[in-house]
Amino acid sequence: MARVQRDLALRLAIEELYTEYAHALDNFELEQWPEFFTDDCLYQIVSRENLERGMPLALMRCESKAMLADRVVTIRQTQMFAPRAIRHLVSSLRIAPATGSDGLDVQANYAVLETLVDEETRILSAGRYIDRLVREGDVLKFKSRTCVYDSVLVPNSIIYPL
């Protein structure tokens, strides 16, 4: 019984993390986004095709929390793009048995919807998160997050992180 409670508590903690992550991005609290990661994190958006072909190219590749923050500054200050609404839908959370240390391997499906002015909502990206979580004190953080998107063809641009 204690074990079940521990597992449930862990699942709730992970769901809380994913919910807050999606909430931050959907509400354009971009400066919060790097705070979900460890300092030495790796964040990548890679196509399923590149992954299957063993090719390392990523659409976004941030190799540290500082690089995540740089991406946020460029979105805020240097990039030109049409205003849009973003909505993350995250489901099918799968927590793998711990593979040593205190890390957790977690996967989830995602769909990110995008709505441009005068346009119907469209699916910007659908795929899965492949994550490594670690504890920093009482808080779970992403040591790595790889967003693997299903369709190699992107509808124009991916402005905001997935």
Place this chain on the structure above:
Amino acid sequence: MPYWVYSDPDVYAREQSRIFSGPYWNYVALEAEIPNPGDFVRSHVGERPVIVVRDKDRAIGVMLNRCAHRGVEFCRSNWGNTRSFTCPYHQWTYDLRGNLTGVPFRRGVNGNGGMPEDFEPAAHGLVRLEVATRHGVIFASFDRSVPPLESYLGSAMLHYFDRVFDGRALRVLGYSRQRIRANWKLMFENIKDPYHASLLHVFLVTFGLFRADQPSQVRMDESGMHCVLVSSKGEQKLNETTSAMANFRAGFKLGDPRLLQPVREFPGAATVVMQTLWPNIIIQQQSNTLAMRQLVPRGPEQFDLMWTFFGYADDSAEMIQRRLRQANLMGPAGLVSIDDGEVMEFSQQGVRQRPGDTGMLEMGGRGVDDQDHMVTEAAIRAFYRHYRRVMEL
């Protein structure tokens, strides 16, 4: 500049036959994508799907991805290795050179049906394109009268082509693809337009990667159909030119400078060379990020931009990592190229309203000669001069 060239369906159809099926070399793939016999990739010439394949004798063939029987686009995998191609509909089978080698029930079943006596499999192979390769880059053409690749590119363009493709084996790092709801020519105009780069691309301007105060050239071949923009990296400092750029961010420092730590790897002072080769390819060398950007028109008002990022087979692990980091600047989520994808859709939305209206292209005068500065639209004018000749418009 009449706006109907960006949306008229008849113009688009004419482009498909005169330009993409005309006597010009279309980029289709890199040899590094199909190193072994039987390796193939799907690609496009204009909007028509093709297969690029290496046969048993290691020769490269490019065939229309369309069964000779009922026109099925039979090859559905973007890449693979095979001994033959079989159409799923009636299982007509072709060898790696496109020869028809199998027709099920050709002689009928129990004396019934079958193909006529005079059926000649040799006359029903896949449509084969002309093929040319240079230093690992594969081009194809539907037109048998296409000139040799080297004379097609011309010596000025070959010089820049061979700068990146110097004969070293290439290594593909990965693919990105994006669908942009704009006419395909807007993409070419964008890369032939150094004027916008200093204004639209705040990231390039801020970090001195491509900016109006830097030494730069616009070079074209004699026809004006091909072009390069060449420039050398500058500093992130306030001067007379950058202070006139509303978008210059003098104070923006990267928290993790590893994103932009270019090393010199090509001869000469140029740090960026963007080459546009008629009719479908942009060759990108910006710092250490190298990519082919292939244009695939998808109707008058949209195109797919197919990015193939690459390096060299002898790259160190450190160099590969550097290229992957700098790839953050380019592609569908590129710190720089997002601006272009967005603004091209804005352009399309603007020009489609009243196709009879016109825009203008007079920055840097009305001529089509080479330039030694960025404040010019000469290469776009040269492109359309050639375009009008080909299209007879």
